[in-house]
Amino acid sequence: VSSTAATVCPTTTPPKKKKPAAKT
Structure with missing residues (x-):
């Protein structure tokens, strides 16, 4: 989920x- 979320919303993650x- 982190990898997918990072690709979609890099702003949410560091x-x-x-x-x-x-x-x-």
């Missing part, structure tokens, strides 16, 4: 680690 994930 952009520090979700930034690259959302970029991809």
Whole structure:
């Protein structure tokens, strides 16, 4: 769920680690 949520809403999760994930 964290991975999916990060890709959809990187703002909800720490952009520090979700930034690259959302970029991809």
